Amino acid sequence: MAQDEITRKVEECWDRGVEEGDPCTRPLLDLTREMIEEYAAGRRDELPGVGMEPRYLLEGAEGKDVLCLASGGGQQSAVFGLLGANVTVLDISAGQLRGDRTAAEHYGYQVRTVKGDMRDLSIFEEASFDLVYQPASIAYVPDVRPVYREVHRVLRPGGLYSVGHTNPAVHSLSLGFCGSEGGAGGWDGAGYRIVDRYRGGAVLRNEAGVANMEEGEPTGEHCHLLKDIFGGLTELGFIISDVAEDPRHLKEPITGKPGSYEHMLYFVALYFNIVAEKA
Ligand SMILES: C[S@@+](CC[C@H](N)C(=O)[O-])C[C@H]1O[C@@H](n2cnc3c(N)ncnc32)[C@H](O)[C@@H]1O
Incomplete structure (x- = not known):
C-alpha cells in the first residue's frame, strides 16, 4: 500500500475515533490555569486527561508562539491556550481539530487550526515559533527526518522542539497488547514476551488481528530506531537538551489486569520524550 493511502x-481512523469518542479525541474542558501552574511547579502529580512533560516547558509559555504538531483533539492546545500562549495546531484529522476549537471557545482564547500533514509545514514561515510541541504522533510517518527538517525551519533560533517517541527497544513487546492477550505477544501468564526481532519499519496487523513487524496490512504506525530518532536531530544541528522516559513504570502499586495496556506500562517505559534546541 502506498504511503499516501496509508x-x-x-486520517479516517482518527476522524472515526472522534465520532466514537475515543479518549485521545476528547477535548479537555475541566482544566484551570491554576491547576496547570500547580502541575508545572510540581505541586500537583498530574493533569487529568493529558501527560504534559517536561513540565518546565509550561512555565514560560505565556506569550510564546507554540505549534502543537500532530496534536489535535483539544488536550495539549488547551493547556498552552490556558497559559496564554499563541497556539497553532496542525493535524491531519479535521475531527481532531474541531476538538481544539471546542476547547478554545470553551475557555475563551484564540487558536489557529491547520489541517495538514506533519511532513509539510510550508504553510508556516521560517522562524515563526518559539516551541513546537509534539506528543508521540511521529510514529505515523515512516521517516522522522522530513518532520525534523520542517520543525527546524519553522523554529526561531533558540526555539525548542519537544517530541515524544515510542521506545523502539520495547516496541516489539508492546505489540502484544494489540488484540493478542496470550497470543503472539504480550503477557503469557507469567511475564511479557518479546516476540519480534528488534528492528524498525512499519507496524503490521496479521490476519488474526495481531500487530507485528513481519506480516499483514500496515496499521499506519512505525517503529523508529534510536539512530534515526537522535541522529536525525543532531544532523540538523539541534542540541539535545533533555531526554525523559515515561515515568509510569515507577509508580506504585501496580494496577490493571496482567496483559492489559495499563499493566504493561509498569514494566516498560514505552514512551520517551526529547527536548531539542535550535542552535
Ligand atoms: C495520539 S494522537 C496525539 C494527539 C492527542 N492530542 C493526544 O494527546 O492523544 C495522534 C495524532 O496524530 C495525528 N496524525 C496522524 N498522522 C498525521 C500526519 N501525517 N500529519 C499530521 N497529523 C497526523 C492524528 O490525527 C492524531 O490527532
Missing part, C-alpha cells in the same frame, strides 16, 4: 487511512 496516511489517508490514518
Whole structure:
C-alpha cells in the first residue's frame, strides 16, 4: 500500500475515533490555569486527561508562539491556550481539530487550526515559533527526518522542539497488547514476551488481528530506531537538551489486569520524550 493511502487511512481512523469518542479525541474542558501552574511547579502529580512533560516547558509559555504538531483533539492546545500562549495546531484529522476549537471557545482564547500533514509545514514561515510541541504522533510517518527538517525551519533560533517517541527497544513487546492477550505477544501468564526481532519499519496487523513487524496490512504506525530518532536531530544541528522516559513504570502499586495496556506500562517505559534546541 502506498504511503499516501496509508496516511489517508490514518486520517479516517482518527476522524472515526472522534465520532466514537475515543479518549485521545476528547477535548479537555475541566482544566484551570491554576491547576496547570500547580502541575508545572510540581505541586500537583498530574493533569487529568493529558501527560504534559517536561513540565518546565509550561512555565514560560505565556506569550510564546507554540505549534502543537500532530496534536489535535483539544488536550495539549488547551493547556498552552490556558497559559496564554499563541497556539497553532496542525493535524491531519479535521475531527481532531474541531476538538481544539471546542476547547478554545470553551475557555475563551484564540487558536489557529491547520489541517495538514506533519511532513509539510510550508504553510508556516521560517522562524515563526518559539516551541513546537509534539506528543508521540511521529510514529505515523515512516521517516522522522522530513518532520525534523520542517520543525527546524519553522523554529526561531533558540526555539525548542519537544517530541515524544515510542521506545523502539520495547516496541516489539508492546505489540502484544494489540488484540493478542496470550497470543503472539504480550503477557503469557507469567511475564511479557518479546516476540519480534528488534528492528524498525512499519507496524503490521496479521490476519488474526495481531500487530507485528513481519506480516499483514500496515496499521499506519512505525517503529523508529534510536539512530534515526537522535541522529536525525543532531544532523540538523539541534542540541539535545533533555531526554525523559515515561515515568509510569515507577509508580506504585501496580494496577490493571496482567496483559492489559495499563499493566504493561509498569514494566516498560514505552514512551520517551526529547527536548531539542535550535542552535
Ligand atoms: C495520539 S494522537 C496525539 C494527539 C492527542 N492530542 C493526544 O494527546 O492523544 C495522534 C495524532 O496524530 C495525528 N496524525 C496522524 N498522522 C498525521 C500526519 N501525517 N500529519 C499530521 N497529523 C497526523 C492524528 O490525527 C492524531 O490527532
